[in-house]
Structures are given as structure tokens and as C-alpha cells.
Amino acid sequence: MVKLYALSTCPYCRMTRKFLDDEGVEYEEVEVDKLEGAEREDAVEEVRRVSGGTSFPVVVAGEEVIVGFDKARIKKTLGI
């Protein structure tokens, strides 16, 4: 399952979401800034652990972690 970590305020996150939708990719999205309390802390910590930072969007597909709206890399990783 593809996982998208995003912020509601982030233009690149919106572009990534639209791209995944347009390509018909099934994914689970976590809008980190809309979480609260411990749930938010856990999500931020998870993003930091998988991507090494707190920049968004972060797409996790299998073992690939793609930071930013890198369309070419997303396409290659997902085989679309």
C-alpha cells in the first residue's frame, strides 16, 4: 500500500495527491497538520524516521521513500 504523508497547506502535497488520483493509484493519506496531540507527534516522528526530515510531501511505496513532488520517481517506483 502506498502511503502519502502531507500537509493541508502544502502546494506540492496537493499536486502529489492530484497526480496519484489522476493515475488511479490507491493510497493511504495522513494529513499530519490536522492531527492533534500524541497522534500528531507520532506521525511527525514517523515521517522523520522514514525520510530523515519534516518536509512534505512524503510518499512511501514499499521500501522507496520519496520526499517532495518528484513525479518521475513516483512513476518509476509505482511502475505507471
Place this chain on the structure above:
Amino acid sequence: MADPPRRLFEPGTRIEDLKAYMGPFVARLGYKFNSDTEFVDAVLESELELLESEGDVWCPCRIRPDDRREHAKYVCPCIPFYLDAFGAVRKCWCGLFVRGDVERGEELHGAVEIPPGPKTVRVAAASDLADGQGKTVKVGKREIALFRVGDEFYALSNLCLHMYGPLGEGYLDGHHVMCPWHGWRYDVRDGNTDHPGADVRTYPVEVRDGEVFVTV
């Protein structure tokens, strides 16, 4: 000429106000607004939302950690804090600003960093790990699980592909590590697991003069 002091933006601030303030500021740093005006307006619209809710204009693509000193580095424009990183990709993180020599800013959308070539890094002393032990090491942004079985060392991605548990903290049984969170098992020699499509990447390891090196 000194940079203008930061000021708090007042309620009713518009996109044009942000542009008027930010333009001269980033020009002194060798940057300008991206030529993709639609994108620029979308970013600044997001920043106005953040101004409304947070009291200042923050990078809309990054979330601020729980560290007040770090927070300052996420204020927009954040270029002074990341001159080296942004200089390499010729734009700021969001792409709101690009280097002055960039003609078509939209071509940089999605550029995050220059992909590094393979590099070999010392990650531990061989004596740090006893037979059957593992640990997590960091190489750049990668978390790597390092294991010792007898006199052999193995390195693989630290992320279990079930729920991204830390394999470096797992339990080693011969050549198999069991994820400490839910028990998924991986062969440390090749990263293979019984779960379809969930094998993890391994990295070459070399021991020289009692030091362990991993190539990523």
C-alpha cells in the same frame, strides 16, 4: 546594505504585500520569485492561511518541530538558513523562490536534492557488536540496521515493510532478524522475507582494520 528587519504582518495582509516585502529581501540573497506565477500565488495563499492561524508566514511544505530555535528556520523566506542546500537545487524548498539565473522556474518543480553517488562510510567499530547483536546506524538520511553473525557483518534497511518498525532493534536468530514490533522475519544476508513484495534493501559491508564500513 543591511537586510530589512523581520516584521509581524498585520491582519488584512494580501499576497501583494508579501511580494513587496519578500522580493527585495530575497534579491539580496541572489534569489527571485519563481516565474510560475500561478504556483507563486498558490504558495503565498497558503502562507496567508498560516499567517491567519499561526501569526507569521511559514514555509507551507514543512512542519515545525517542537524546538523553538528550529522554528525560526521555517519562517518564509527561509533561504538564509539553507543557503548550501538551496544553492545546489537553485530554489528554496517550496519553489517559491529560485536563483536569479533560473529562467524557467517551473522546470524545477519537484527538484529536491542532487542524487548522491555511492559512498562508503564508517559506521561502527567491529568490537561494538557481539555475535548475534544488531544496532541502528545513520548514513546521511538513511537508517540502516547493522548486524553481526559470527565474524560477518550485514547491513539492510532499518524499515520493516509491515509498519516501518526498526529492524536494528529486532531479535537476531541465526541469519534472521525478527522485527521488534510485530515479528516479521528478514534474512539479514539478502533482505528477503516470506511476505510477498516486502523484501528490504541490503547494503555492501566491509570490515577493515577493525572498522565496519557500509556503502550506500
